[in-house]
Amino acid sequence: GQQLNQSPQSMFIQEGEDVSMNCTSSSIFNTWLWYKQDPGEGPVLLIALYKAGELTSNGRLTAQFGITRKDSFLNISASIPSDVGIYFCAGQRANAGGTSYGKLTFGQGTILTVHP
């Protein structure tokens, strides 16, 4: 099935550094979401974006819904060791009625390693 193009695949950073990752698609999405997954766990929702151009923050996390509706980025500022994990973007399309349709399309994930 279709997947979003997420980059980078992996990142190795020092504690305190800022991190940026992004997702692109060839088609439009109605909603963009960012999830974090720890080993042996299910993904946990970090940020949800509902409008093109929207910029949303959640603590040290900031995400933006691209104007074209075909991309999104996630920034993490001042990284800490517990930020380690796999980050996934996910997109959701609208149905014929214009409301977001449940099925999510996921990126391949960005593996984040933070060195103390």
Added chain:
Amino acid sequence: GAGVSQSPSNKVTEKGKDVELRCDPISGHTALYWYRQSLGQGLEFLIYFQGNSAPDKSGLPSDRFSAERTGGSVSTLTIQRTQQEDSAVYLCASSSDLGGYEQYFGPGTRLTVT
């Protein structure tokens, strides 16, 4: 409150056997989703239930895969005649409204087919 629960957490089965994976969604959530995650990959949509509507089965990879949702709550994903390529983590999610954008995931069932 209780989140999405899945059982078993791990399942090892022999090729050709049938398996059933269970999902208990968050109480009151009307929508339920199954995804599959192969090693090192993102999540792949399998099937989606919303209330009493016909499920969206467009992601099921073959007719060996089926799912049902009883009483609008618990769901079972069944894989018949398992193959080695079915080995993956099977994740269930639920959400509370028709939009479904805030999907809450369970811990998954790790299926290994030997």
